[in-house]
Amino acid sequence: MRLPIYQVDAFTNRVFAGNPAAVVPLDQWLPDDQLLAIAAENNLSETAFFVRHEDVFEIRWFTPAVEVELCGHATLAASFVIATLLEPGRTRMDYLTRQAGTLTVTREGDVFTLDFPCRPPVPTDNPLPALRAALGGPAPEAIFDGRDYLVVYRSEEEVRALTPDMMALAKIDTHAVCVTAPGRDGVDFVSRLFAPAQGIPEDPVTGSTHCTLIPYWAERLGKTNLVARQVSARGGDLACTLAGDRVKIGGKGVLYLEGTITV
Structure with a gap:
């Protein structure tokens, strides 16, 4: 069986930056173990698979190790593929997901804006010494x-300087760890995201974690429109808006690869 595959750098306007995601359109779902094997072979932080149902798309996301319930950059990448290659000129994509409800992505020019659920952070009194260490x-x-x-x-400098112990971090009982601080030079906040237990030591740019970052920084800074930057080695920029119980996450994408896989 031969399947089309695309690789898109998301949340950037140039190749070799942002977060690379593979996108594999399907006519029908393959077995889960085959989807995971394809994602592992791609060896990117996420591979997005989607199946079209009339005018909506059912989407799923896999790291090289597990299926995840929500992913931002691979959703942007899938939308880029649909709106620029498969259906040029399309400006709205609606996605059915298995755990995150219905997601919408709109395109205006070269900017794709994700409409995702708002997930405010929950205060904790747990000092979490293992996490700090x-x-x-x-x-x-x-x-x-x-x-x-x-x-x-x-400060941003503290976030950039972190060199986590990935083996120790993988033992922490959580999906991932996001670190954040105030930004500078027109950037409201910066972040990094570590998910070694999911097969991703550091994710270059993480749309889904902004479901939590946006409400936190909106409340702290007293504003609903924010500029964010993920300060990984590749780096990426996100335009963020708090909209009630939803967040809007905007960014660009660039096609890196187009080809065919044989499974």
Whole structure:
């Protein structure tokens, strides 16, 4: 069986930056173990698979190790493929998911805006010494709970300087760990995301964790429109809006690869 495959760098306007995601359109779902094997072979932080049902798309996301319930950059990548290659000129994509409800992506020019659920962080009194030790660096200002632990630092420099112990971090009982701090030079906040237990030591740019970052920084800064930057080695920029119980996450994409896989 031969399947089309695309690789898109998401949340960037140039190749070799942002977060690369593979996109594999399907006529019908393959067995889960085959989907996971394809994602493992791609060896990217996420591979998005989608099946069209009339005018909507059912989408699923896999890391090289597991299926995840929500992914931002691979959804942007899938939307880029649909709107620029499969159905040029399309400006709205509606996605059915298995755990995250219905998601919508709109295109305006070269910007794709994700409409995702808002997931405010939950305060915790747990000092989490194992997490602090695994992250290293200075003591954080605060730690919040949620799908991911959200660890807040005082400055962008502290976030950039972190060199976590990935083996220790993989033992923490959480999906991933997001570290964040105030930004500078027109950027409202910065972040990094570590998910070694999911097969992703550091994710270059993570749309889904902004479901939590946006409500946190919107409340802290007293504004609903924010500029975010994920300060991984590849880096990426996100235009963020808090819209009630939803968040809007905007970014660009660039096609890197187009081809065929044989399974």
